[in-house]
Amino acid sequence: MSLQVKTMAEWLAEGASPEILFWVGSAGSFDDRAKKITRSFVKIMHKANVQFGVLGVEESASGDIAKRAGNEFLFQMQALMNIEILNSYQVKRIVTTCPHDFNTIKNEYSGLGGNYDVLHHTQFIYELIHNKRLVLSGNLKGTKITYHDPCYLGRGNGVFNTPRKLLKIIGLDLIEMKRSKERSLCCGAGGAQMFKEPEKGSKDINILRTEEALRTNVDLIATGCPFCNTMLTDGVKNLNEGAADVVDIAEIIVKSEKL
Amino acid sequence: MFSTSSLIFFILLSSSIFLFYRNINKIIRNINLGKSDQNFPNKKERWKRVFFIAFGQSKMFKKPLVALLHLIVYVGFVIINIEVVEIIIDGLFGTHRVLSFLGPFYDFLIATFEILAFLVLIACVIFLIRRNMLRIKRFSSPEMKGWPKSDANLILIFEILLMSAFLFMDAADLILQDKLPNYYHSVGSFPISSLIAPILLDLSTSSLIFVERFCWWFHIIGILCFLNYLVISKHLHILLAFPNVYYSNLNPKGQFKNMDSVTKEVKMMLDPNADPFAQTDDNSNPEMFGAKDARDLTWVQLLNAYSCTECGRCSSECPANMTGKKLSPRKIMMDVRDRIEELGKGVDKNGPKFSDNKTLLSDFISPEELWACTSCNACVEACPLSIDPLSIIMDLRRYSVMEESSAPSELNTVFSNIENNGAPWQFSASDRLNWKDDE
Known part of the structure; x- marks a missing residue:
């Protein structure tokens, strides 16, 4: 099924502008697992009648990976290119499903001439519910779930509670891991680790984190980051395939609301 | 006018303060070998952090028990050092317990010092045991072999010795207040050293005077050594924690600086x-x-x-x-x-x-x-x-x-x-x- 998605160029051609720009991000655009998260979030925005636009082929990597890998040149090239495009569409608000792009665009673009109100999708969904634009029926009551804090959303930007509030609204039974919130353990993907072999050690980080998640004996492991999702999905496959599903909060909502 | 001991005291005090001053300046110079940094806006927030994080040790309390022990050592060390004021005056002018004119407040001070000294001593013993016998992983990592390990233990032993000297000095003083009331006036309140005193009861008056003087000198020389030890030790944090917190990053942690x-x-x-061959405005070396x-x-x-x-x-x-x-x-x-x-x-x-x-x-x-x-x-x-x-x-x-x-x-x-x-x-x-x- 093809989803109705309008690009900013199409909005401009109609002489209109959307209320928010959905920054899809490289993972959300190309990674098979992350694309499902992207599509889920779009379905939620449709359900709430959100007028949103995407950059489509005009979007390019935010530069987060380049920056954390030490390539400040490449980061700033990407940033300045993206800022030029965002500013040419006079974008004011941005929502993204990727905490890395959320952090980079929100905190690091501002010093380079890109000032936007940037939201993580869990924050935006929460806002939609708060403004009564989205009503959730809470079909998954009683399902046991744990939530893994993405570093760049939680520790990096202090967003701990909004994703948890969403899980409670859906009626899920949230069981915290021993390490959570400020003390949450990284999934192992950040700082460009996603794209390289780990250094020699006794264990892979994603395995350690998945062990911690499985120890809570839940049905679902929720997160809000495409990279965490990949790392934990791999972890579950490695440790005990089928023991729990790793899902994004947007996907849980799509499931509970049968969107 | 000055007695020999006053003179010795003066030389020790001034030379160790001079040495400390010289070495701390060297550290400041070393720190300034680094590159300049951004400005540090938002003074109010910075002072707030100094108050809560450095002074109030708020982040230590993620491990409440250890935080409590650490707080005891910290409070103890700071407050007991008020005693150093008296020691310095006594040492320079040959007086004995010069602050005792404070009367009941002096009794209160001494009692407080003693209780704190005892608590510090216990805390340091627990820390020593914890560090060396409980096999806590972060104390036995590869980088903690050699000097860092000795450094940590030395600090604790230092503190234990200083506190013991302080308490034994008081214990000897307490007995001497009975035996030589003309010189050792009956002042102070000694909740802890009165419990140690029985150990010293059999000593002769001259031995008691020796113990009291030895502990007094040991305590003050120990403190002066400790002061100079700081500059080569990880214990320097007792001074630098404050500026360090003040100058810490206030931005969201996820935000990395743009170059x-x-x-x-x-x-x-x-x-x-742009002209690719244009000269940069300054002729300095390329960064x-x-x-x-x-x-x-x-x-x-x-x-x-x-x-x-x-x-x-x-x-x-x-x-x-x-x-x-x-x-x-x-x-x-x-x-x-x-x-x-x-x-x-x-x-x-x-x-x-x-x-x-x-x-x-x-x-x-x-x-x-x-x-x-x-x-x-x-x-x-x-x-x-x-x-x-x-x-x-x-x-x-x-x-x-x-x-x-x-x-x-x-x-x-x-x-x-x-x-x-x-x-x-x-x-x-x-x-x-x-x-x-x-x-």
Whole structure:
């Protein structure tokens, strides 16, 4: 099924502008697992009648990976290119499903001439519910779930509670891991680790984190980051395939609301 | 006018204060070998943090029991040092317990000192046991072998000896107040030393005087030694914690600094009208990107290194360290301090242009450590003093990538993918919207 998605160029051609720009991000655009998260979030925005636009082929990597890998040149090239495009569409608000792009665009673009109100999708969904634009029926009551804090959303930007509030609204039974919130353990993907072999050690980080998640004996492991999702999905496959599903909060909502 | 002992005391006091002054200035000079840093706006928030994080030790209380013991040692040490004022006056002018004219308040002070001294002593004994017998992982990491381990134990033994001397001095004084009331006036309240006194009861008056004087001298000389020991010890945090917290990063932890030097160059590259051969406005040497040695770091990063007390909370929260990788954020901080000390000594000998053939990157910190970091900020979050090992790791990576092109090969592939396709993977930019038609 093809989803109705309008690009900013199409909005401009109609002489209109959307209320928010959905920054899809490289993972959300190309990674098979992350694309499902992207599509889920779009379905939620449709359900709430959100007028949103995407950059489509005009979007390019935010530069987060380049920056954390030490390539400040490449980061700033990407940033300045993206800022030029965002500013040419006079974008004011941005929502993204990727905490890395959320952090980079929100905190690091501002010093380079890109000032936007940037939201993580869990924050935006929460806002939609708060403004009564989205009503959730809470079909998954009683399902046991744990939530893994993405570093760049939680520790990096202090967003701990909004994703948890969403899980409670859906009626899920949230069981915290021993390490959570400020003390949450990284999934192992950040700082460009996603794209390289780990250094020699006794264990892979994603395995350690998945062990911690499985120890809570839940049905679902929720997160809000495409990279965490990949790392934990791999972890579950490695440790005990089928023991729990790793899902994004947007996907849980799509499931509970049968969107 | 001065007696011999006053003279000796004066010489000891002034020479150790002079020595301390000289050495702390050397440390300040070393810190200033680093590069300048941004401005430090938002004074109010900074002082608030000094009050809560440095003075109130709020971040220590994530481990409540250890925090309580640490607080006792800290409060004890600060308050008992009020006693040093009296010791200094007595020492210089040959008086005995000069502050006793305060009357009941003096009794209260002495009683407080004694109780605190006893609690400090107990806390330090527990710390010694914890550090050496309980096999706590962060105390036995590879970087804690040798001097760092001895340093930690020496500090605790120092404190135990100082507190014991203080209590035995009081105990002897208490008995002497009975035996020689003309000189040892009946002053003070001795809740702890009165319990020690029975041990000394059989001693002759002259032996008691010897014990009292010995403990008095031992206590004050000990404190003066300890003061000068600080400059070579991890214990320096008792002083530097305060400025370190003041100058710590107030931005969201996820936000990494943008390099202005790079912005200049990138803007020129993206500007079609720019003259590629244009001279930069200043004729200085082209700036080096990132850091390869301790001097390439900012002075705040160097202050961080001198403030580190090697507690290892950062490393025990580090996902790379937890999973057996070589990276240890604590070691990064220790390496930076060792290296800037080494450079400082070189500068003393050979002048400001000093260089040996060593660098922080590779001679102290290996690429293997550098590239194991996930930039998750757990170390920064864990540090009770708001030290930021991650910013140092990032600056070393920047040098490796932008000056040496020595990133792990997979990352070079990622870089060229981002350059060519606008994504870390090898997908065509024109396929960016294909997700809407999938499933």
